[in-house]
Amino acid sequence: MAKKSDLLPGTLDLLILKTLSRGPQHGYGIALSIKRQSEDALTVEEGSLYPALQRSLLQGWVKAEWKMTETNRRARFYTLTEAGRSQLGAEISKFEQMIAAISLVLSDHTPKEAL
Amino acid sequence: MAKKSDLLPGTLDLLILKTLSRGPQHGYGIALSIKRQSEDALTVEEGSLYPALQRSLLQGWVKAEWKMTETNRRARFYTLTEAGRSQLGAEISKFEQMIAAISLVLSDHTPKEAL
DNA sequence: CTCTATCCATAGCTGTTCTATGGATAGATA
DNA sequence: TATCTATCCATAGAACAGCTATGGATAGAG
Structure with a gap:
């Protein structure tokens, strides 16, 4: 894991x-969406995003x-x-x-056990 | 990172x-406390705990x-x-x-920007 | 006396995320 | 025309966290 993750x-x-789950997107668009939805609080770096997408592809x-x-x-x-939808739910x-x-x-x- | 972390x-x-922050504890006790406080939802393995404590020592x-x-x-x-207290706050x-x-x-x- | 719970700790592995690169093109602007 | 910016793809390498596996030691219970 990275030390000071975004x-x-x-x-x-x-x-x-x-x-x-909101609809098909290309990589760049996914990054922008997350940034927008989180009101700029979350930034996904491309170096994190694309490997993650490759893993998701492999997982099906x-x-x-x-x-x-x-x-x-x-664009891809x-x-x-x-x-993927069921994985999302999980x-x-x-x-x-x-x-x-x-x-x-x-x-x-x-905690309960201490009572 | 582990794949299916606890x-x-x-x-x-x-x-x-x-x-x-609730008071001094030894390692084993810390693990038990977290387990108890989380009502058994979180289990900290010793192989994670002690290295983490070493890092915390180094960080002061x-x-x-x-x-x-x-x-x-x-017991230590x-x-x-x-x-540590200020780190906790952060x-x-x-x-x-x-x-x-x-x-x-x-x-x-x-999101706001889309309005 | 043996077993379980308590207690410490390290080594080595794996996976995730980051930084750093590298490349290419559309459209705007100078 | 030239150049710049935003859009788009992707990989390599490093760093680090947390896991599994291991090893050891002792107090007290049975």
């Missing part, structure tokens, strides 16, 4: 899959095809597959569980 | 520092001293330093910002 490590796939979570952009440029469009629920668990630790409650 | 990567130091976030446990065993007690706020940003992406809102 995002929370382990959440990149989640962000990409979620973005693609997305498929890719070359097309033309609205701006008349060749990624589309979420069914497997990652969302895991993420939410993690957040809930961490929040328990950060809060100052007394 | 915790969210990048949050281990946060969890350790927070635990120590914690100090360590050998003492005796209530159960009459030698870690105490949060002032630097990590908490960064973590909260990250969660907020990711939540924006996961939600189906329309």
